[in-house]
């Protein structure tokens with residue numbers, strides 16, 4: 001099967017579906033990523049803060065698939081923000097992944113209370129891009145105001161903004177600002193994982209009656225319908241699983257199309273309630289985490 005590709009704003013291409021490894025324990029990461037690669041995924045999304053980059057690198061080497069055919073994305077944690085520390089964060093990540101070049105390196109969060117540090121970190125990403133150490137750069141969890149400020153103080157438009165998007169939290173305003181800047185929106189918790197693995201104010205997207213009704217129409221699962229909703233609206237998705245049958249299920253989403261009415265019905269499920277931390281509460285004091293050397 002040929003995976004649809006998205007062209008980023010610097011001309012490089014990225015598979016529209018990738019594989020996430022947040023909360024995948026380090027000792028299970030290699031097996032999960034090996035299963036994903038043998039299923040057909042060619043994009044892996046990890047992060048320094050997940051402490052499992054080494055397992056991702058091992059799986060990529062074990063797979064025997066040429067490095068050039070796999071798109072590797074990782075994220076710099078806030079503790080490593082600052083020009084020199086972010087340059088060094090690349091060395092730590094590349095060392096753990098066992099690669100010379102990372103396809104997409106992004107800032108994991110804005111630090112709204114210390115935005116100057118966020119800017120310094122982004123300038124380091126710009127340098128890494130100029131040096132050919134990364135093929136594209138981007139951000140995560142940036143709201144419209146963070147993008148506006150970043151654009152006014154740095155040169156390169158992020159290729160990607162990785163944000164929480166699922167049927168119960170669509171973030172339409174951020175999707176619109178990404179589009180205005182030519183940034184690809186990458187949906188984290190694309191099947192609403194955060195609605196069922198973390199206590200929140202609403203139930204699980206997997207049990208939603210509208211999504212289940214649509215799934216039954218197509219003989220598909222709720223997870224597959226949610227992934228289809230993102231893909232048809234132009235977003236990139238990175239579903240996570242450690243379960244081989246689900247890893248396969250989440251990749252089997254290219255043989256049906258939702259109607260415009262069904263896409264609208266899923267859009268209408270938005271509650272406006274975020275599952276992840278409010279951007280303003282992200283501080284080094286609360287969320288600081290030492291990222292080990294390679």
Ligand code: NDP
Nearest residue numbers: 020021022188189190191192193223239240241242243246
């Ligand atoms: P997902 O929406 O991908 O859901 C993952 C959860 O759903 C896991 O509990 C998994 O269980 C379960 N699951 C997976 N497939 C199915 C299925 N077909 N049917 C039923 N249950 C299923 O949520 P995530 O929050 O993990 O987001 C995906 C990725 O996004 C992360 O892994 C990470 O790469 C990224 N992310 C980024 C964040 C950021 O701040 N930038 C924040 C959060 C995530 P099991 O594994 O047991 O099968």
